[in-house]
Amino acid sequence: MCCFGETRWLSSAPMSVRVRFAPSPTGHLHIGGARTALFNWLYARHTGGQFVLRIEDTDEERNTPEAINVILEGLRWLGLDWDEGPAGNDPAGESKGDRGPYFQSQRGEIYARHVEALKEKGLAYEHEGAIRFRMQREAITIPDLVCGEVVRELTDREQEQPDFVIVRSDGKPVFHLVNVIDDLEMGITHVIRGEDHLSNTAKHIALFRALDAEPPAFAHIPLILNSDGSKMSKRDDGASLDGWQQTHCVPEAVVNYLSLLGWSPKDDSQMMPVAELIERFDLPQVNRANARFDVEKMQWMNYEHLRYLPMDRYRQLAVEAGLDFGNATDDYIEAALVTCQNKVKQIGDLAEYCAFYFCDAVEVDEAMAAKAFSAEHKEGFVKLREVFANLESFEPEPMESALKALAEELDVKIRALVMPARCACTGVKIGPSLYDLMAVLGRERVLTRFDEALARMDKSETA
RNA sequence: GACCCCUUCGUCUAGUGGUUAGGACACCGGCCUUUCACGCCGGCGACACGGGUUCGAGUCCCGUAGGGGUCGCCA
Numbered sequence: 001m002c003c004f005g006e007t008r009w010l011s012s013a014p015m016s017v018r019v020r021f022a023p024s025p026t027g028h029l030h031i032g033g034a035r036t037a038l039f040n041w042l043y044a045r046h047t048g049g050q051f052v053l054r055i056e057d058t059d060e061e062r063n064t065p066e067a068i069n070v071i072l073e074g075l076r077w078l079g080l081d082w083d084e085g086p087a088g089n090d091p092a093g094e095s096k097g098d099r100g101p102y103f104q105s106q107r108g109e110i111y112a113r114h115v116e117a118l119k120e121k122g123l124a125y126e127h128e129g130a131i132r133f134r135m136q137r138e139a140i141t142i143p144d145l146v147c148g149e150v151v152r153e154l155t156d157r158e159q160e161q162p163d164f165v166i167v168r169s170d171g172k173p174v175f176h177l178v179n180v181i182d183d184l185e186m187g188i189t190h191v192i193r194g195e196d197h198l199s200n201t202a203k204h205i206a207l208f209r210a211l212d213a214e215p216p217a218f219a220h221i222p223l224i225l226n227s228d229g230s231k232m233s234k235r236d237d238g239a240s241l242d243g244w245q246q247t248h249c250v251p252e253a254v255v256n257y258l259s260l261l262g263w264s265p266k267d268d269s270q271m272m273p274v275a276e277l278i279e280r281f282d283l284p285q286v287n288r289a290n291a292r293f294d295v296e297k298m299q300w301m302n303y304e305h306l307r308y309l310p311m312d313r314y315r316q317l318a319v320e321a322g323l324d325f326g327n328a329t330d331d332y333i334e335a336a337l338v339t340c341q342n343k344v345k346q347i348g349d350l351a352e353y354c355a356f357y358f359c360d361a362v363e364v365d366e367a368m369a370a371k372a373f374s375a376e377h378k379e380g381f382v383k384l385r386e387v388f389a390n391l392e393s394f395e396p397e398p399m400e401s402a403l404k405a406l407a408e409e410l411d412v413k414i415r416a417l418v419m420p421a422r423c424a425c426t427g428v429k430i431g432p433s434l435y436d437l438m439a440v441l442g443r444e445r446v447l448t449r450f451d452e453a454l455a456r457m458d459k460s461e462t463a
Numbered sequence: 464g465a466c467c468c469c470u471u472c473g474u475c476u477a478g479u480g481g482u483u484a485g486g487a488c489a490c491c492g493g494c495c496u497u498u499c500a501c502g503c504c505g506g507c508g509a510c511a512c513g514g515g516u517u518c519g520a521g522u523c524c525c526g527u528a529g530g531g532g533u534c535g536c537c538a
Contacts, residue, residue: 024538056538130536147468155534156465168536175538199467199533220468222531227474229530257475260487264476268486287469287476290531294474297488307501343500353499403497418497430499 017049018189021075021082022179024056025067029074029241031293032194032224032232035258039221040192041080042259042281052097052186053085056179057105058172065089074241078251079274084186099186104178111173114181114211115166123210129169133177133207135162140202145190145219145283152202164203176200180207188216192283195220195290219283222262222290229292238295248321248347253305257298261291271304299346307342314341321347326358335440339432353431357440362427362449364456372423373457380410381420381457385450394443396435403435424453 021037023029044051055071057063068089075082084097091103101107115131118124123134135158142150154162166177183191198220208215226232232239244254256272264287265272265280272280309317311334318337325333336357344350356362387402388394403421407414422434425446431437438446 022538026538059538128536132536142467150467152533153466155467157534158466164534165536170536172536174536179538194532195468196532202467222469225531231531260475262475266477268477270475270487289469291476292474294488297475300488303500345500400497414497422498426498428498432499434497 017047020052022054027067034241045278050083053082055103130165131167132163133166190217192219250305253302257301303345339436356426364427372419377420399435424449
């Protein structure tokens with residue numbers, strides 16, 4: 001079937017969603033900003049719309065290439081790709097999309113044009129060198145997809161002076177103006193942003209109308225607060241995205257956790273891959289109440305994602321976290337990591353946890369050695385060495401059976417054999433499954449480490 | 464000072480007039496186990512308060528309190 005004419009196209013085509021994330025380069029990406037970006041991105045992907053990235057770099061002092069990189073890299077790390085926006089950190093450089101420039105610092109002429117039009121219509125006027133917008137004096141109703149119809153009355157100060165500055169006396173346009181003009185020019189259909197902008201939305205709606213434009217739909221999402229309910233600022237625990245990047249968290253875990261702050265799938269789902277989030281995310285399920293950031297749940301979520309990561313990504317994460325595998329082979333490295341993956345809660349703990357796999361001389365925890373290598377364990381340990389030396393297959397199951405059989409034969413607890421073996425192989429109390437770790441280490445290394453342990457026992461006997 | 468939003472376990476939340484108020488994190492027990500985790504079982508723990516409306520209210524209305532936000536030539 002085909003259809004003819006523009007009329008039919010216009011009337012039958014569903015409105016294509018265009019959302020945006022418009023951060024200013026402050027040098028860090030706030031976790032609340034990341035969540036705003038995420039909700040916008042999820043909505044775009046859910047509806048098949050466009051996600052636009054726009055950099056609000058009107059504050060020239062803080063505006064550095066590094067600060068822009070923080071935003072770009074943060075979003076990329078989270079996997080939030082933009083359909084339109086900067087291609088790099090140069091405001092005058094390349095960009096993606098035909099509604100640019102996507103840096104406000106490059107859009108001066110566009111703003112000037114609209115300000116001129118407002119002045120001509122008598123909706124803006126000069127006052128002490130600045131330009132003010134002639135704001136309506138009546139209450140404005142804000143239709144909000146999250147908060148409902150919000151009737152915004154004037155505050156007492158606004159009663160005194162309802163008109164607000166849209167261009168400073170130094171010629172720079174202010175946030176309210178540029179934000180509205182950009183959303184208008186870029187064809188933004190849904191403004192999804194923090195609830196801290198709700199009150200100001202009255203100004204924005206008035207501005208849209210003054211510009212002869214229908215305002216976009218608004219969805220003001222709840223804020224993310226500290227665990228004590230106070231406002232989250234960059235210094236607070238977990239408040240900055242780069243903190244999570246630097247500790248080599250799993251980005252999908254951050255996305256998953258953030259998605260659950262202020263939005264709910266309405267059932268008991270907790271762990272959700274991004275594809276499921278896209279599938280299920282929508283504005284009606286967004287909450288109205290502010291949420292507090294819970295570092296512990298974030299860490300739990302990270303662990304849950306970490307343990308199910310494909311080995312190649314797990315290994316990559318380990319390398320990024322600075323792990324040194326020496327000259328071990330790929331097979332050895334991956335076999336070793338497999339025994340650690342479901343045990344280590346944070347990738348940062350991995351280095352210490354698996355160190356014994358990648359060193360020549362085991363670093364021994366003396367407190368553990370004192371117990372494990374005590375004289376009473378020596379006889380069994382010597383016999384265990386013999387058993388392992390002659391074992392046909394150096395695999396976990398045969399080792400376990402052999403060890404248990406020996407324990408029974410000697411009439412000792414399994415622990416009495418396991419403790420010295422573990423201490424000999426790893427030097428520490430905590431670690432992967434003993435049989436698994438020995439299989440990875442291989443017979444040669446294991447027997448060498450047993451011999452080293454035996455030497456220690458002899459030494460302490462004579463001492 | 465004014466205006467706006469919000470209020471269910473400590474935290475994130477489910478709940479759209481009739482529920483023993485459910486789940487997750489955290490915490491505490493137990494089981495499993497060579498350690499540590501995982502897993503399983505169990506426990507602790509909430510409708511901010513006061514009025515209405517109703518046969519019946521966590522759910523609807525009003526008020527109070529508390530929290531958050533905004534009112535800038537910051538964004």
